[in-house]
């Protein structure tokens with residue numbers, strides 16, 4: 001999955017990106033080699049405890065494993081993640097994050113980075129618009145003393161992005177409209193959905209996006225008749241409904257540490273709205289990497305490792321951060337990414353293994369892989385994600401918890417452990 005960070009200049013996109021992709025040193029390697037500098041990997045806690053917790057319980061009950069000791073650095077985890085990490089059965093899984101700079105007025109008409117900007121967005125599965133909830137920047141991102149009416153400026157800021165995207169989609173739609181709407185004359189409603197599907201596959205559209213957009217349109221306008229006679233307003237509205245499907249936008253109300261009240265409540269959005277403090281997240285992760293504090297992303301507190309090594313200014317800064325962190329119940333940076341990935345995009349974590357009893361791979365590693373997949377993915381589709389040979393040769397799968405044999409169309413759910421049998 002790929003989540004894009006977008007927004008006007010100076011709202012904190014790059015800070016958010018650096019903070020979220022700054023991994024703890026003990027995180028296993030990730031194949032970064034071919035990715036761009038503005039693309040990184042954020043590690044997020046899986047929604048449920050790693051199955052290595054259940055495995056440990058089982059092994060302890062059988063007398064094959066000693067109970068966890070107080071000084072265990074992994075706090076009981078016994079899995080061997082190939083990527084990410086697991087401590088205290090908190091399994092971290094990767095998601096791609098993209099820092100998409102270049103939101104300027106007229107991007108849809110090619111201004112600024114223009115089409116490069118828009119195609120960056122098109123490659124993302126979801127967008128987070130970072131906005132300045134403290135009102136410290138004007139609409140072009142220039143630093144100012146403080147906006148007087150932060151609520152209106154946030155509304156303006158968020159509608160600015162959606163309007164830019166709507167215009168872009170409208171342009172694509174308008175381009176082929178006379179041909180597309182003639183198809184409806186010949187083929188009826190199916191002609192329209194096929195046309196939209198073809199027109200927007202480049203932006204990642206599937207048939208379900210198209211059908212949902214058409215539903216939204218129908219609710220607003222009553223029907224889909226005679227599209228070749230539609231006024232521009234109606235075509236534009238269809239573009240709006242397509243955009244809602246293709247570009248779900250969530251909001252990071254950033255700089256919440258310096259905001260007055262909760263101005264983000266005024267934002268009109270059908271996505272998630274989460275206050276965030278990207279700056280603080282970055283500072284905390286750096287202090288943790290430097291060994292000054294112990295902080296786990298997502299937590300609402302941290303501990304100072306050795307106060308005697310800090311000067312009074314550092315202690316002051318840390319205690320003020322601690323207070324803000326606890327009032328805000330965390331910086332919101334990881335939380336928002338998790339909510340987007342697991343709630344809004346409806347993804348889950350599934351653990352493929354080669355041995356359904358010991359939950360190991362062919363080399364004897366315990367639960368090495370954690371796949372982030374759509375909820376309800378069928379076992380055969382999961383097999384293809386593991387390896388195309390496994391998909392091509394698929395015979396059956398075994399649920400690692402119940403040990404029951406399941407077929408190709410069995411739907412996987414969160415935290416499943418699955419063994420796939422395939423012809424080799």
Ligand SMILES: Nc1nc2c(ncn2[C@@H]2O[C@H](COP(=O)(O)OP(=O)(O)O)[C@@H](O)[C@H]2O)c(=O)[nH]1
Nearest residue numbers: 009010011012013014015254255258277278279
């Ligand atoms: N007060 C405050 N400032 C922040 C926060 N996040 C970022 N900033 C500051 O906002 C400015 C712009 O940040 P940057 O990440 O470069 O913004 P970008 O242009 O959107 O990539 C920098 O001075 C950051 O330190 C935050 O959560 N709170």
Ligand SMILES: [Mg+2]
Nearest residue numbers: 013014015101
């Ligand atoms: Mg930047």
